[in-house]
């Protein structure tokens with residue numbers, strides 16, 4: 421079983437506008453809602469691929485209930501610790517004329533200390549049958565920046581594997597607890613290291629450096645260019661051919677889901693990269709936060725280009 425943690429879930433509201441004009445009144449023609457937040461997305465993609473998963477985290481208010489209803493409809497297993505403030509909504513504005521997307525992510529509700537304590541207890545119980553915990557996404561107000569460090573350290577003591585997908589100080593702190601895998605995108609890796617990563621050589625050096633900072637495997641995702649992964653010994657680049665993009669929201673989470681499945685199965689780094697990119701590529705083919713479809717992943721798997729860089 422793969423457990424996921426989403427401290428800051430969101431109701432993703434995708435709004436389609438034809439020809440967005442800034443500083444003007446725009447009229448949208450369609451809105452779709454999805455149960456969002458990075459760990460929840462990982463659980464949804466893992467479940468789509470036929471593996472057992474449970475989504476854990478914090479949820480409150482009307483938005484929280486809506487997220488639970490959407491997950492129940494999809495047949496997903498979950499346990500969310502109730503909080504008094506309502507869960508956030510994130511807005512994804514998709515311009516159907518330019519095919520460009522603008523995301524507006526809210527900071528999230530304030531978490532009270534007893535709610536966080538209750539969450540730790542709930543997670544311990546609900547993840548008992550899971551040998552891998554994936555921790556993803558931003559951290560809501562009221563939660564200390566050491567939260568991922570604490571969760572990864574506990575999981576390690578219990579002999580569980582961990583994946584961390586977050587940014588900024590949460591990634592920096594979390595790395596100190598030595599997660600099995602981290603997956604920043606280029607922008608997040610640049611922020612972590614404080615320098616631009618423009619060439620392949622620079623990205624390879626960055627991946628090696630992040631392994632030295634504590635990651636068992638470092639995966640730097642590069643949007644349409646695929647990803648570069650390093651486990652301290654090998655460096656692998658994986659990418660797909662051109663694909664027509666409907667929405668990139670959840671592509672990173674689908675990639676993480678692929679690595680989670682591979683880590684659980686004990687796949688090689690090359691196999692993990694292949695599945696990660698196949699799932700990320702399949703995810704961009706679907707609208708909104710719909711994530712990957714299993715048959716698209718099967719299509720892409722043999723078509724992923726793998727290159728050994730070291």
Ligand SMILES: Nc1ncnc2c1ncn2[C@@H]1O[C@H](COP(=O)(O)OP(=O)(O)O)[C@@H](O)[C@H]1O
Pocket residue numbers: 604605606641642643644645646647660663665668670671672673675696697698700701704
């Ligand atoms: N425009 C795209 N075309 C094809 N694949 C993409 C595209 N955007 C993302 N992907 C796939 O999804 C993965 C994760 O995307 P990325 O944008 O790097 O992550 P994040 O969503 O975390 O910012 C990439 O490594 C790639 O395999």
Ligand SMILES: O=P(O)(O)OC[C@H]1O[C@](O)(COP(=O)(O)O)[C@@H](O)[C@@H]1O
Pocket residue numbers: 428430432455456457458459461510525526556557558559668669670671672673674709
């Ligand atoms: O917690 P954050 O960083 O605000 O991110 C939340 C957003 O990320 C998503 O999980 C998508 O993430 P990715 O596109 O990086 O895979 C959305 O569902 C959600 O709106």
